[in-house]
Amino acid sequence: MNPDIVVKEYPKLPKSKHSGLKWTLVHIGNDITYGLAFVAGELLRMNHKIMWVDGDDDIQKLNKQVKDFSPDYICFGPLSTEFSRSVELVKEFKKILPSTKSVFGGKHVLAIPDEIKNNKDIDYLVWGPVYDTIDKIIDSPVKTTIKGAPTYPCNMQPALEEYFQQVPRMGRRERKYIMSHFGCVYNCSFCCTSVTRKSYGAKAYKEYWLARRPVENMIEEAKLFLKYPTKEISFEDDDVLYGTHEGGEGTQWLNEFTKAWKKEINIPMYANVTPQTVVKATDEALATLADLADTVTMGVQTTGGDSSKLFNRHFQDENQVIEAVKIMTSFGVKVKLEVIIGLPNIDGLVPDPVTDAIRTIQMCQRITKEAPPDMTWTSCFPLMLYPGTALYDKANKAGVPLSEACEFEWHSGEGSVKFDKLTMNRIRNMTKMATMFIKYDMSERWMRALMDSNLTDSSSRQLSECQYLESLVFRLGDKIEDEFDDILKDMHFKY
């Protein structure tokens, strides 16, 4: 193994002053709360006791579970979409256990609006990684904001076993996550990556967030997936081809990881790439990736000149995306494209969001035509503006009104920007129908006609479910359709 990739001399994590306290970890939503699983790992390393609860259960059941365990601390790691449920739950838990302290953590903490920060039921806010925060939480007065210490990935290990046992629908979830590192080299204006980089500094970000975890730690983690009904693994690194250009260290890491994965785990995997890295990756890295993953997700977002500027992604154009798609498909890897619509008109860059959305869809139609049949699929998101990001600040400064309907749920089609009623409906419908528009290569006339429909609740749900099913069929084949109803049962599908 290349010694530059897995460094052996990393300092060990410090010993803890405290142990034996009880911590409840609250899962919310349909996806693995991966960050909280690392919190669980750190708490167990410090010999504390943990209990997971499913925050989507009804409140009476939760109250009983929490009261029986009587924790010293209750931890939430909510994404923006889960804030309102977290706030509702912490209020309930505080009623029955007033002396239990609550902790809100995760990379979205800096994005929490002030009224949540000042909520009397929230005792501690923890920003960044969990490391070096547990003793500080215990030793600090309430209403302290605590910042986690940058930590080498070889010292970061999630604890998933208790999670899968105590939140069984997550154990049964057909898709599990894994990550080899926790950063990204890009700086998209709508993404909170830049917030972390700014907070810890570019040097620390490169050293800690972009370093990869040792292969053996990841394999150890993944062995648990074999004990649960897992159909696919989402390799959640923002770019699995990071560092695989000629002379980079990424190719060797990917080789070693792939060999170990195929030998010991061998569950189908899909991974994220960016056009930029695909066109620069070595053939060896691409062949290895093809061996590892059947499908990649390629964040395209937009390639219209002006909207790219708004997203700070002007380094990429349509030709590069086409080249990247051709490269991936020539290696036999299917490509899921991701794009964003519903952009605000800042600095006159996107004067008409509906036309911009149509241009984005048409771009995907062109890209799709350049690839072999059935080798691409597109997911279209409404733009979500997360507080603290560069684009959020820019929109704020430009006086862009924000929509109260946005709950950061992409299947709902509700984005952050508040347009007039007609435009809102069009953007919502476009996100729900984009996959179909692209798959069936619909003309602008058809798109404009359909985007003006007034969907009933039932048609809105069914369209979103169709898109979700399409994504599963694309990756896992037609058979998954037989299990789709069961998959939906374990999700609280928001549309």
Ligand code: SF4
């Ligand atoms: S590529 Fe993805 S993770 Fe990286 S900055 Fe852009 S949106 Fe964020």
